[in-house]
Amino acid sequence: MNLLIGAVTIGLILALLGLGVFISYRIYDTIDLTADGSFGVGAACVAALLVRGVDPLLATLVAMLAGVVAGGITGVLHTQFLVNVFLAGVLTSTALYSVSLFLMGSGNLALGQADSLMTLAERLGQRLLGLPSSVMLFGTPVSGESIATLILMLLLAGGLALLLAFFLGTDLGLAMRAAGDNPRMAKAVAIDVDRMVVLGLALSNGLIALAGALFAQNAGFASIDMGIGALVTGLANLMLGEALLGRRPIGRWIAGALVGAVIFRLLVAAALRAGLNANALKLVTAVLVFAVLVLPQLRRKARPGIQAEGTRSHV
């Protein structure tokens, strides 16, 4: 039971990662390599602030802002200085590695007894819902903190997904989608495509850094390698969601990223329990994304006469 709750909680946190990757990969049709760095800097930033006794809410917001700035830098490098988008992402990501080390002072930083959003959730749970410090669920004792954390993450991930869905239906959100879909058309209807790309990458990396900040608080520590593979995990979440819920309408697509992340995490937990070596996790994730990318093309090639579609990138 504890394992299940833990997996769903992490799934919901990584769902924010999926939402961030959704913006860069699906709206802008680009691979934003800033993601790993943003996730890491989000974790490092929140840990550095929390051990100094900063209010958890403020610390989390600052960590998110760090991601916004990181994404913005990648966007400006790409649109104003015409740096290739992959290179721009790698440059920012590499720089963020040092920033993270600098923030934490070392490769690891344990939160220890510091206040975090999770302890805040526990206290709120006790006060508002009267959650005891331990509950019996289906015959197993479960700590009140983990239930409170689960509820908080559910509200946060669900709320942000709704907010994103609403945003993409506003004038500004629609302008962003047009800029990603067809830059020439967007310019022709007076949309500043460069500005939309910067905004989109900032938003994307803000969400990813938030995921990193929550992940670190949930784990009780931050480490320099936390962000490695974040992008691929986000892609896996997103693709699993697309396979389950499809892409239309856009609200369903976004819900898919959420559901995909949770189910992916449950699968991971099950695989680990069944004896999968935890070291192989990133290998398995990468292979999974690879399979999702390649399978449709193999299927198309198997039917003669239909051309396999190559990957494309607008940004």
Place this chain on the structure above:
Amino acid sequence: MSEVALRLEAISHVFHPGTSSEVQALDRVDLQLERGTFTVVLGTNGSGKSSLLNAIAGSLALPQGRIYLDAQEVTRWPEQRRARLISRVFQNPFTGTASDLSVAENLVLAGGRGRRRWLRRALSRDRRRALRDAVAQLGMNLEDRLDTPIGLLSGGQRQALTVLMATMVRPTLLLLDEHTAALDPRSAEQVVRLTQQAIREGGLTTLMVTHSMTEAVELGDRVLVMHRGRVAYDLGDLRRRRLAEDDLLRFFDQLRWADRLDDSAAEMLRRTYV
């Protein structure tokens, strides 16, 4: 507001300057378009007619010359800023629409030309109703397909919607870039009819590039023939001159003659001096 909607002063553009493939796409072109007139640009491939349109729209940087819209200089304005005043229909219907977005979303994006885009819900009930009415006016039974991704429609349907997108917010200048060339004859005819209707209703100033002389003579108040980056012929006030296709064909023949003369002159020089 002046009577001149667009004024070009000696605009020039060179492709690949300083290389062996250097091309003078625009060679000190001067042009004025009176408000509410329909001007057609003809010319062979590589004559500079597309460059002219791109230079006006802002998608081609100009090393020389000035551009004024409504007596306001816009030479340094980037494309998306000029698009507040200039709307454009491209040759390829795919260029002017965002395939993955729905018909309604594409239209509302075009309706936002010159409006501040902020956090207002894009497809409010009022806006939807207005869009539905506008689409119904096209008479193509598209009003029930507002939520269909525009990429699923035919080229003709997309281009008809693009014409609507270009004219629903009244532009100072409408640019038509061979916008019926990629369509089948029936769709082309329909799109021309819709374009004419929108231009008449809005009293729009229009600049159209085309290959079709029939279209040029039927639609234009004025025909420009571009050649080697210059306006070779400026045939104003077509109605009075009763210009016919034959006359235009004759002009093209003259141009071809001029070309051949140039070539033979060059040949002669080469033989003499090299």
